[in-house]
Amino acid sequence: MLSRRNLLASMLLSGIPAFASEVKDWDVIVVGTGVAGLAAACSALEAGAGNVLILEKSPVVGGHSILSTGYVAAVDKPRQQRAGIEDSPSLMLQNMLEVGGYLNDVELAKIVCENSEDTVYWLEKMGVKWDGNIYQTVAGLHPRSHITNFVRAGYDYVMALLSSAKRMGAKLALNTKALDLIEKDERVIGIRVQNLDGSITDLFAKAVILATGGFTANVELRSKFDPRLGSEFPTTANPNRKSFDGATGDGLIMAQKLGAATKDAEFLQLIPFWGARLLDYVGADIYVNNQGFRFVNEAASWRDVSNAILEQDKREMWAITDSQSKKGASLGVKLMNGTVKKASTIKEMAKAMGVPIQNLEETIRSYNKFSAEGMDPIFGKKVFTQQINQPPFYFGKEKLAVHFCCGGIKLNKNAEVVKLDGSIIPGLYVCGEASGGPHGHDRLGGVALTSAFVFGRIAGRNAVTM
Numbered sequence: 001m002l003s004r005r006n007l008l009a010s011m012l013l014s015g016i017p018a019f020a021s022e023v024k025d026w027d028v029i030v031v032g033t034g035v036a037g038l039a040a041a042c043s044a045l046e047a048g049a050g051n052v053l054i055l056e057k058s059p060v061v062g063g064h065s066i067l068s069t070g071y072v073a074a075v076d077k078p079r080q081q082r083a084g085i086e087d088s089p090s091l092m093l094q095n096m097l098e099v100g101g102y103l104n105d106v107e108l109a110k111i112v113c114e115n116s117e118d119t120v121y122w123l124e125k126m127g128v129k130w131d132g133n134i135y136q137t138v139a140g141l142h143p144r145s146h147i148t149n150f151v152r153a154g155y156d157y158v159m160a161l162l163s164s165a166k167r168m169g170a171k172l173a174l175n176t177k178a179l180d181l182i183e184k185d186e187r188v189i190g191i192r193v194q195n196l197d198g199s200i201t202d203l204f205a206k207a208v209i210l211a212t213g214g215f216t217a218n219v220e221l222r223s224k225f226d227p228r229l230g231s232e233f234p235t236t237a238n239p240n241r242k243s244f245d246g247a248t249g250d251g252l253i254m255a256q257k258l259g260a261a262t263k264d265a266e267f268l269q270l271i272p273f274w275g276a277r278l279l280d281y282v283g284a285d286i287y288v289n290n291q292g293f294r295f296v297n298e299a300a301s302w303r304d305v306s307n308a309i310l311e312q313d314k315r316e317m318w319a320i321t322d323s324q325s326k327k328g329a330s331l332g333v334k335l336m337n338g339t340v341k342k343a344s345t346i347k348e349m350a351k352a353m354g355v356p357i358q359n360l361e362e363t364i365r366s367y368n369k370f371s372a373e374g375m376d377p378i379f380g381k382k383v384f385t386q387q388i389n390q391p392p393f394y395f396g397k398e399k400l401a402v403h404f405c406c407g408g409i410k411l412n413k414n415a416e417v418v419k420l421d422g423s424i425i426p427g428l429y430v431c432g433e434a435s436g437g438p439h440g441h442d443r444l445g446g447v448a449l450t451s452a453f454v455f456g457r458i459a460g461r462n463a464v465t466m
């Protein structure tokens with residue numbers, strides 16, 4: 001693993017280092033240092049690339065990947081069997097298609113599922129250490145998610161892959177923004193970049209991999225694809241609008257200039273993200289509206305949950321749990337800053353929320369009955385890990401933020417970029433949230449990372465061997 005000092009040293013490189021333009025023809029240039037780009041770089045080096053350059057426009061590595069909660073959905077027979085869980089790539093595929101509204105490119109979704117188990121073991125080889133448990137994430141539909149820990153899992157993946165890529169010889173240029181693809185005879189032969197001082201450099205390569213992430217932070221672009229998503233919605237990567245969010249669709253814009261098609265780019269995922277949800281697993285909390293009533297199956301896909309929230313008064317909801325649930329490390333901060341509050345009784349909680357006491361008491365009473373019976377006949381919830389009956393109760397208001405691009409640049413099974421006329425752009429590959437195909441209109445919980453790892457590896461390998 002990279003030591004913190006080495007990491008800091010690599011972060012301090014300002015703009016494109018001299019070596020980048022000294023190499024006349026890179027084997028592979030990867031744009032983006034999220035998990036897709038880093039997996040691609042590692043895979044290209046494993047496949048025999050002599051030199052690989054990774055570009056990152058920001059002064060630090062990691063993109064959305066480093067911020068992610070870190071659930072990775074994968075079939076993993078040994079661990080799942082130890083936990084008494086039956087699973088298979090075909091069940092995972094069925095879950096992806098169900099959540100994706102059957103709009104997924106089935107061939108690509110199948111590749112994600114069939115390669116998920118091997119990817120878990122490959123990540124271990126790259127230095128990732130799972131906590132050993134299997135979780136069912138929110139919108140995950142089945143217990144198959146892996147994580148390293150609940151504090152900094154995204155950081156763990158980025159650092160493990162960055163460290164492996166560097167060990168195998170990859171070069172990294174921070175503060176270096178890819179501006180445009182360079183094409184000759186209808187083949188991508190390099191990329192034009194802007195350095196920190198504003199100067200422009202042309203870099204040449206046998207293959208370029210776009211791993212630039214999504215476009216959730218580009219209000220103009222996202223509202224072209226979904227006009228509902230104006231500037232009133234922050235992103236989950238930058239909920240307070242105070243930090244940098246590099247998900248501006250640069251790869252999509254560059255690829256479209258060369259005639260690239262998009263797939264499912266009109267489907268952006270919204271999730272409640274004001275901070276009041278304390279749990280990243282299902283079965284231990286409920287969502288209620290300003291009248292104190294439940295309005296959705298809390299274990300449903302994000303698309304169903306967010307569409308239901310958009311129909312509630314003020315497009316907001318309350319998340320409620322109790323003392324028994326497993327809460328994240330941020331609980332203390334959230335209690336201090338008032339995002340989450342505590343109450344000893346349901347009456348006290350209802351008063352603080354400003355919802356009718358009787359409604360909330362009845363909602364929780366009937367929910368606990370459903371939980372005891374294992375079935376919610378109103379919204380169809382089937383996953384219950386507890387009742388909500390052990391004070392103190394924890395509650396807070398939630399609103400929606402833009403979370404994930406379910407689609408993007410259309411890719412094929414080789415991670416090549418597909419044009420509007422169905423042909424491919426030779427020399428150009430895409431992976432991760434910049435790409436569109438596997439997910440359809442929504443994504444299964446934990447599968448964004450899986451898909452980024454799987455197609456990152458495919459892109460890296462094919463950039464060298466095809």
Ligand SMILES: Cc1cc2nc3c(=O)[nH]c(=O)nc-3n(C[C@H](O)[C@H](O)[C@H](O)COP(=O)(O)OP(=O)(O)OC[C@H]3O[C@@H](n4cnc5c(N)ncnc54)[C@H](O)[C@@H]3O)c2cc1C
Nearest residue numbers: 032034036057063064065070071178213246432433446449
């Ligand atoms: C808060 C949060 C929690 C999440 N939790 C989960 C989870 O638990 N499980 C899951 O499966 N998914 C999760 N996701 C989604 C998942 O993290 C992302 O889909 C995934 O990390 C995207 O990886 P990526 O490598 O494609 O893009 P990113 O990680 O976003 O990396 C793209 C990189 O490209 C750089 N870049 C962009 N344009 C340029 C340019 N022109 N030149 C140079 N560099 C450029 C960006 O700065 C960025 O560093 C979460 C997302 C968020 C925001």
